[in-house]
Amino acid sequence: MQLKEVLDKYPQSEDYLIEILMDYQKHKMHHDLTEDELKTIATHLNIKESKVSSVVTFYSLFSLKPKGQHVIQVCHDVPCHVNNQPDVLSTLKTMLAIDIGQTTDDKMFTLEYTSCLGACDKAPAMRIGEKTFTKLTPNKIKAIIAEYRGRKHA
Amino acid sequence: MIKLKINGFDIEAKQGATVLETAKENGIDIPTLCYYPDLKINSDCRVCSVEISGSKNLQTACSTPVKEGMEVKTNTSKVYNARKTITELILANHDTNCTTCSRNLKCELQDLANTLGIDENRFEKVLEMDEVDNHNPSIYRNPNRCIKCGRCIEVCKDVEGTYVLENQGRSNEVKVAPKYGKYLSDEDCTFCGQCASVCPVAAITEKDDSQRVFDAINNPKKHVIVQVAPAIRVAIGEEFGHEAGGQWTGQLISALKRLGFDRVFDTDFTADLTIIEEGHELLERVKTGGTLPMMTSCCPGWINYAEQQHPDMLDHLSTCKSPQQMFGALAKTYYAESAKIDPEDMYVVSIMPCTAKKYEAARKEMQINESIQDVDAVLTTRELAKMIRSQGINFNNLKDGEFDTPFGITTGAAAIFGATGGVMEAALRTVSEVVNEKPLEKIEFKDVRGFDGIKEATVELGGNPVKVAVAHTLKHAETLISQVKAGKSEYAFIEVMTCPGGCVGGGGQPYGTTNKKRIERIESTYRVDGAMQIRKSHENPTIKKLYDDFLKEPLGKKSHTLLHTHYHPRHKKT
Ligand code: SF4
Ligand code: SF4
Numbered sequence: 254m255q256l257k258e259v260l261d262k263y264p265q266s267e268d269y270l271i272e273i274l275m276d277y278q279k280h281k282m283h284h285d286l287t288e289d290e291l292k293t294i295a296t297h298l299n300i301k302e303s304k305v306s307s308v309v310t311f312y313s314l315f316s317l318k319p320k321g322q323h324v325i326q327v328c329h330d331v332p333c334h335v336n337n338q339p340d341v342l343s344t345l346k347t348m349l350a351i352d353i354g355q356t357t358d359d360k361m362f363t364l365e366y367t368s369c370l371g372a373c374d375k376a377p378a379m380r381i382g383e384k385t386f387t388k389l390t391p392n393k394i395k396a397i398i399a400e401y402r403g404r405k406h407a
Numbered sequence: 408m409i410k411l412k413i414n415g416f417d418i419e420a421k422q423g424a425t426v427l428e429t430a431k432e433n434g435i436d437i438p439t440l441c442y443y444p445d446l447k448i449n450s451d452c453r454v455c456s457v458e459i460s461g462s463k464n465l466q467t468a469c470s471t472p473v474k475e476g477m478e479v480k481t482n483t484s485k486v487y488n489a490r491k492t493i494t495e496l497i498l499a500n501h502d503t504n505c506t507t508c509s510r511n512l513k514c515e516l517q518d519l520a521n522t523l524g525i526d527e528n529r530f531e532k533v534l535e536m537d538e539v540d541n542h543n544p545s546i547y548r549n550p551n552r553c554i555k556c557g558r559c560i561e562v563c564k565d566v567e568g569t570y571v572l573e574n575q576g577r578s579n580e581v582k583v584a585p586k587y588g589k590y591l592s593d594e595d596c597t598f599c600g601q602c603a604s605v606c607p608v609a610a611i612t613e614k615d616d617s618q619r620v621f622d623a624i625n626n627p628k629k630h631v632i633v634q635v636a637p638a639i640r641v642a643i644g645e646e647f648g649h650e651a652g653g654q655w656t657g658q659l660i661s662a663l664k665r666l667g668f669d670r671v672f673d674t675d676f677t678a679d680l681t682i683i684e685e686g687h688e689l690l691e692r693v694k695t696g697g698t699l700p701m702m703t704s705c706c707p708g709w710i711n712y713a714e715q716q717h718p719d720m721l722d723h724l725s726t727c728k729s730p731q732q733m734f735g736a737l738a739k740t741y742y743a744e745s746a747k748i749d750p751e752d753m754y755v756v757s758i759m760p761c762t763a764k765k766y767e768a769a770r771k772e773m774q775i776n777e778s779i780q781d782v783d784a785v786l787t788t789r790e791l792a793k794m795i796r797s798q799g800i801n802f803n804n805l806k807d808g809e810f811d812t813p814f815g816i817t818t819g820a821a822a823i824f825g826a827t828g829g830v831m832e833a834a835l836r837t838v839s840e841v842v843n844e845k846p847l848e849k850i851e852f853k854d855v856r857g858f859d860g861i862k863e864a865t866v867e868l869g870g871n872p873v874k875v876a877v878a879h880t881l882k883h884a885e886t887l888i889s890q891v892k893a894g895k896s897e898y899a900f901i902e903v904m905t906c907p908g909g910c911v912g913g914g915g916q917p918y919g920t921t922n923k924k925r926i927e928r929i930e931s932t933y934r935v936d937g938a939m940q941i942r943k944s945h946e947n948p949t950i951k952k953l954y955d956d957f958l959k960e961p962l963g964k965k966s967h968t969l970l971h972t973h974y975h976p977r978h979k980k981t
């Protein structure tokens with residue numbers, strides 16, 4: 254989706270800055286916002302770029318750096334942790350050859366931590382995009398990654 | 408009147424006053440850190456915490472208005488412990504190398520820690536060192552000393568309307584910085600230094616050029632001359648314990664001589680010259696249908712702003728260089744010739760109330776040839792005061808000195824250049840007499856004086872009423888600019904100064920500058936004018952001689968190469 258289309262969906266007011274940023278970032282293949290795009294948004298809403306920068310850097314859900322097409326968020330809270338999360342995580346790290354916070358060279362995957370996904374009864378859990386995976390095991394991880402590798406950007 | 412109690416004493420206060428103000432008026436000091444007079448109150452730091460009857464939590468004195476029957480306690484152990492904890496937390500995240508810090512002994516954080524008797528910190532250091540921004544000639548930003556008080560943000564946003572600084576990031580990782588943590592030089596920073604002037608610590612300061620100047624003075628091959636701007640003489644005494652509102656011209660000259668400058672000259676001389684050139688430029692534009700309104704060009708913060716924000720307006724700017732640059736250009740030509748000194752061996756220093764002057768002096772356009780800049784180094788009032796102290800010169804015991812010739816004879820018109828409206832008034836004194844060919848009945852143009860953001864006046868020129876306007880701070884200038892852009896400006900001539908109150912309130916003036924002090928310096932400036940023998944630039948005999956001997960005529964060939972310049976639209980790097 255083009256930035257213009259997103260901007261057109263919202264009233265031209267500073268109150269919608271966060272919604273616009275979230276909406277647009279979701280549509281970007283690499284889940285990032287560039288300075289040029291933020292400048293366009295600032296001009297459109299008639300606010301200062303320093304203000305937009307302030308908001309974007311405040312929320313960790315916004316990124317100024319391109320991420321992988323698929324952002325894998327591994328739950329980092331205690332219930333998952335005591336339920337084998339470390340095994341699952343190390344399988345992910347080995348398969349992707351990256352650490353937390355990094356992106357694979359082919360720009361396919363980024364690995365991140367997240368806090369509780371509300372699936373503690375089916376721990377350990379992780380999320381890729383909007384989809385949550387539960388009761389993870391190293392074998393399940395292998396299957397999931399293989400599947401994502403096989404498909405194009407959704 | 409409101410009746411309340413502070414620390415058990417009955418006190419009367421004005422309706423609408425804050426607890427902080429009321430306490431202060433009654434001799435009770437409450438420490439502050441984020442609060443600064445004239446700026447919007449954000450109450451971020453909570454250092455001014457006090458106990459107030461009826462509320463369980465401590466309240467911030469800077470933002471709490473007094474109420475009838477209120478009981479305030481400013482010195483309980485609860486209050487003390489809170490202030491101490493806050494300060495220790497700040498210090499744990501601060502690069503506390505006070506002895507090697509430019510604000511040592513002039514620092515509000517150091518004062519606070521000292522007042523609270525902090526001699527050890529219960530908290531472990533959490534500071535992660537960050538890159539310092541020293542990528543421009545004017546402003547030095549050291550994030551490791553920033554205490555996130557937000558004063559600079561407010562001044563840049565609310566006072567100047569420039570919006571360069573903002574909070575970036577969040578909670579304990581928050582940084583006060585330009586967008587995306589860039590350098591000031593990548594942003595639309597005008598280098599006005601208003602941020603440096605309100606910063607309580609050494610997180611934003613002027614770039615220190617004093618060592619370069621000492622090196623030049625100590626180099627026997629260099630003929631080192633210094634010029635002082637009009638706004639310095641009405642402020643420098645504040646650095647040595649005096650109240651605002653005095654004038655210290657004579658002592659200032661003596662101090663400069665003791666520092667070892669070979670000649671001490673007055674920027675007022677080239678302020679007079681600016682009036683002659685700029686006055687004629689205005690008349691020329693009126694006569695030939697040139698771009699109007701013409702706008703003044705002596706303020707480098709304003710020039711930066713115009714080039715950055717209004718590249719389509721540059722034709723409105725007078726082509727006159729600022730007095731600082733005219734001085735340098737003449738020193739290295741006219742004066743060099745007459746004193747038989749090779750301009751290569753000459754070193755020109757300016758004492759300015761301004762950080763943007765450092766940027767201006769370094770501009771490519773400001774040189775007499777490819778290897779020689781008009782001006783070699785610019786020092787702020789604060790840097791000069793430091794140099795004076797460092798040399799053991801007792802400013803307050805100095806006898807009055809006198810400016811050297813030829814750039815020492817000046818007028819009252821030049822003296823008022825430092826105040827908002829001063830350049831306009833000086834220009835009107837000259838332009839009216841030149842056009843009307845008779846002496847002015849009243850030489851004071853009171854309409855353009857004072858602290859209003861925008862002032863206007865109408866003058867009779869050759870039988871026609873001509874309107875002029877004056878703005879200080881870029882926020883107010885913006886109002887006049889929008890009128891011009893909309894084709895609705897009624898003015899022929901507009902004066903713009905970036906700093907509140909004009910140069911007397913510049914970003915390089917003594918710490919603690921407030922609007923109240925600015926107004927006192929302005930009043931002192933008009934007293935200097937009133938006491939001058941000559942009060943109109945065109946009556947300055949040395950200026951007449953300069954034209955006879957060297958420049959020949961206003962806007963002539965020599966003037967064109969030495970005294971005028973041009974401007975460039977600036978495209979932002981993104
Ligand atoms: S800013 Fe103040 S407290 Fe910080 S190092 Fe400098 S003098 Fe010390
Ligand atoms: S120098 Fe002036 S424009 Fe630049 S950041 Fe400071 S206040 Fe803003």
Ligand code: SF4
Nearest residue numbers: 553554556557559606
């Ligand atoms: S740079 Fe100075 S004025 Fe700005 S937030 Fe930091 S400490 Fe406060």
Ligand code: FES
Nearest residue numbers: 328333369370372
């Ligand atoms: S702790 Fe991992 S899903 Fe709740």
Ligand code: FES
Nearest residue numbers: 441450452453469
């Ligand atoms: S001075 Fe009152 S909260 Fe900072």
